Amino acid sequence: MNDHSSQDTQPRREERVFGVACSFRSVAEIFHAAERIRDAGWKKWDVYTPFPIHGMDAAMGLPRSPIPRVTLLGGITGFVTGCLLTWYTNSFDYPLIVGAKPYWSVIYPFPVLYECTILFAAFGTFFGQFIFNRLPRHHHPLFDVPQFVRVSDDAFMVVLEVSDPRFGNPDKAYDFLASLGGQDITLVRD
Amino acid sequence: MAHASEESTANREILAKVRPAELPRPSLVLNGRSFHWITEKVCGIVEEPTPLWWKVMFTMALCLAAFTFGGLAYLVSTGTGVWGLRSPIGWGWAIVNFVFWVGIGHAGTLISAILCLLRQKWRTSINRAAEAMTIFAVCCAGLFPLFHVGRVWFGWWLFPIPNQNGIWPQFRSPLEWDVFAVSTYFTVSTLFWYMGMVPDLATIRDRARTWWRKAIYSFLAMGWRNGNRQWSNFEMAYLLLAGLSTPLVLSVHTIVSFDFAVSNVPGWHTTIFPPYFVAGAIFSGFAMVLTLMLPLRAIYRLHDTINQYHIDNMTKIILATGSMVGYAYATEFFIAAYSGNPFEKFAFINRAFGQYAWAYWIMVTCNVISPQFFWFKAVRENHALVWIICLFVNVGMWFERFVITVTSLANDYLPSSWGYYSPTIVDIFTFFGTFGFFSVLFLLFIRFLPLLPMAEIKSVIPQADPHAH
Numbered sequence: 001m002n003d004h005s006s007q008d009t010q011p012r013r014e015e016r017v018f019g020v021a022c023s024f025r026s027v028a029e030i031f032h033a034a035e036r037i038r039d040a041g042w043k044k045w046d047v048y049t050p051f052p053i054h055g056m057d058a059a060m061g062l063p064r065s066p067i068p069r070v071t072l073l074g075g076i077t078g079f080v081t082g083c084l085l086t087w088y089t090n091s092f093d094y095p096l097i098v099g100a101k102p103y104w105s106v107i108y109p110f111p112v113l114y115e116c117t118i119l120f121a122a123f124g125t126f127f128g129q130f131i132f133n134r135l136p137r138h139h140h141p142l143f144d145v146p147q148f149v150r151v152s153d154d155a156f157m158v159v160l161e162v163s164d165p166r167f168g169n170p171d172k173a174y175d176f177l178a179s180l181g182g183q184d185i186t187l188v189r190d
Numbered sequence: 191m192a193h194a195s196e197e198s199t200a201n202r203e204i205l206a207k208v209r210p211a212e213l214p215r216p217s218l219v220l221n222g223r224s225f226h227w228i229t230e231k232v233c234g235i236v237e238e239p240t241p242l243w244w245k246v247m248f249t250m251a252l253c254l255a256a257f258t259f260g261g262l263a264y265l266v267s268t269g270t271g272v273w274g275l276r277s278p279i280g281w282g283w284a285i286v287n288f289v290f291w292v293g294i295g296h297a298g299t300l301i302s303a304i305l306c307l308l309r310q311k312w313r314t315s316i317n318r319a320a321e322a323m324t325i326f327a328v329c330c331a332g333l334f335p336l337f338h339v340g341r342v343w344f345g346w347w348l349f350p351i352p353n354q355n356g357i358w359p360q361f362r363s364p365l366e367w368d369v370f371a372v373s374t375y376f377t378v379s380t381l382f383w384y385m386g387m388v389p390d391l392a393t394i395r396d397r398a399r400t401w402w403r404k405a406i407y408s409f410l411a412m413g414w415r416n417g418n419r420q421w422s423n424f425e426m427a428y429l430l431l432a433g434l435s436t437p438l439v440l441s442v443h444t445i446v447s448f449d450f451a452v453s454n455v456p457g458w459h460t461t462i463f464p465p466y467f468v469a470g471a472i473f474s475g476f477a478m479v480l481t482l483m484l485p486l487r488a489i490y491r492l493h494d495t496i497n498q499y500h501i502d503n504m505t506k507i508i509l510a511t512g513s514m515v516g517y518a519y520a521t522e523f524f525i526a527a528y529s530g531n532p533f534e535k536f537a538f539i540n541r542a543f544g545q546y547a548w549a550y551w552i553m554v555t556c557n558v559i560s561p562q563f564f565w566f567k568a569v570r571e572n573h574a575l576v577w578i579i580c581l582f583v584n585v586g587m588w589f590e591r592f593v594i595t596v597t598s599l600a601n602d603y604l605p606s607s608w609g610y611y612s613p614t615i616v617d618i619f620t621f622f623g624t625f626g627f628f629s630v631l632f633l634l635f636i637r638f639l640p641l642l643p644m645a646e647i648k649s650v651i652p653q654a655d656p657h658a659h
Binding site: 026027028030031032034046047048049050051052053054055056057059060062064065066067068071085086089090093094096098099101108109111112114115116118119121122123125126128129130132133135136137138139140142143148149150151152153154 | 224225226229350352356357358359360361362363364366367370371374377378381382385389392393395396397408412413414415416417418419420421422423424425426427430431434435437438441445448644645646648649653654655656657658
């Protein structure tokens with residue numbers, strides 16, 4: 001099953017390697033494999049699944065996503081922008097008396113401040129997600145792996161990356177993945 | 191401590207003796223479908239050759255949409271007078287249609303955001319289409335106030351850009367709040383919808399056979415790779431957007447209701463408006479979701495993914511919000527009577543028994559009486575009947591906005607300046623054309639984008655549980 005001698009597993013000379021990939025058949029298998037890779041101390045690796053698996057972040061030992069900070073920053077920026085906008089336009093640049101309301105207060109334009117807060121927080125979240133995920137990126141070594149197209153359908157894949165200090169040489173990585181029950185172990189060329 | 195542990199041992203003994211029944215959760219996807227089945231089902235809709243019914247419907251929708259754009263072109267070249275607006279009724283169908291369409295949109299955000307926060311997993315199979323409905327409904331809604339300003343080429347005055355006299359918009363007006371509320375709502379809904387769609391677009395990209403198809407879906411999918419490090423950020427961002435959309439959706443219809451409630455007109459100047467508008471919006475929106483999803487379910491045979499459990503839940507929400515709306519109608523009458531304000535009392539008696547009584551009773555029949563049929567299981571399981579009741583709700587909610595807008599303006603303080611409003615043919619064409627415009631957008635959506643969120647549905651079926659055996 002784990003055909004080490006096939007052409008696909010051996011890097012040719014002067015070839016850059018991204019890592020080693022293998023497939024798992026079920027959610028439970030990949031979940032337990034992830035726990036064991038985490039426990040072995042790997043840092044540069046990832047699990048590729050058609051949907052987010054519940055509890056996988058803990059199984060991989062991932063820290064909490066940093067997105068909420070960007071959201072908060074966006075929200076604060078939005079609120080301040082709303083305050084500056086309403087103050088500058090209605091109180092500073094062209095003061096108008098309307099409806100016996102003050103030139104500026106936090107009360108009368110509150111709906112505007114509220115909407116600006118939400119708008120900027122949403123922008124922060126949206127762009128934060130793409131920035132932290134390093135997207136858009138249309139070329140990636142994984143897109144050249146034939147089995148990878150099935151990952152967005154029903155396949156489960158683990159990739160150990162060469163940049164991890166534990167990687168050593170591909171053979172060691174193959175053996176490790178094989179010991180976890182991984183199948184179709186392939187070399188991912190950079 | 192000892193006492194507590196004794197108690198827990200006793201409890202355990204009792205539990206062992208009575209063996210409580212395990213209540214099975216209703217399945218969200220019937221017939222034990224696999225991950226691949228879900229992919230095939232959803233991608234199949236996008237990948238199959240364009241069906242004949244789609245071409246026919248699309249042509250019809252385009253023709254119908256032409257009425258809106260013809261009507262608007264006539265209005266721009268002539269003036270807003272073509273809309274049947276005259277003193278004392280300056281807010282006719284334009285505002286009625288605006289509130290109607292914005293309200294329709296609210297169910298989409300409710301399903302995608304509030305039900306997400308409440309961990310209602312049944313939302314997964316309908317949220318994508320409901321969010322699309324939200325965005326397209328807001329597109330239709332936006333047309334009306336934009337053209338109602340009269341000289342539409344000055345529409346940019348609504349935004350904080352100084353005009354040639356250096357004058358800015360003034361933020362004390364609820365109408366200006368509305369500009370911010372609706373444009374934020376549209377933007378955030380679109381971001382949320384698109385971000386949720388990225389993994390599914392990647393699935394379509396990976397299955398694409400032709401170069402063009404691959405190029406377009408690759409562009410849209412942003413190079414998504416399904417890695418768990420990406421999913422981790424994605425899920426956090428999705429949850430946060432749901433959290434941001436929840437206060438947003440409640441604020442949008444609240445601010446729409448401020449357009450009325452901040453004024454001094456009898457029948458409008460009430461504090462009940464914000465919750466009453468939000469409940470009505472969710473009510474009409476769910477009716478529209480069912481109006482759209484029941485035919486789609488039949489055409490694409492989505493019976494396994496949108497099953498009786500989903501329909502039951504939606505009809506129950508319609509029943510609950512419909513009852514809230516009915517309760518709000520009653521409260522308005524009570525408060526008007528209790529207020530001791532003769533103008534307020536008159537406004538409500540006039541609604542029910544005045545010159546627009548016909549509209550009021552259509553509203554009550556459709557909104558208060560028709561959803562009550564959903565108490566009966568037999569009705570909820572008869573999908574033709576569900577669809578018809580939903581149509582009634584759609585009609586009723588349009589009439590609710592008509593009753594609120596027109597009756598209060600037609601008969602306010604001075605009997606000498608009372609009037610009777612009726613729409614012109616241009617009003618009627620422009621409004622009915624928006625159903626065509628909406629259908630054009632919705633048909634394009636079901637043809638080219640994933641109708642159901644594949645990744646989310648896959649994550650709620652039993653095979654997705656890492657601890658299942």
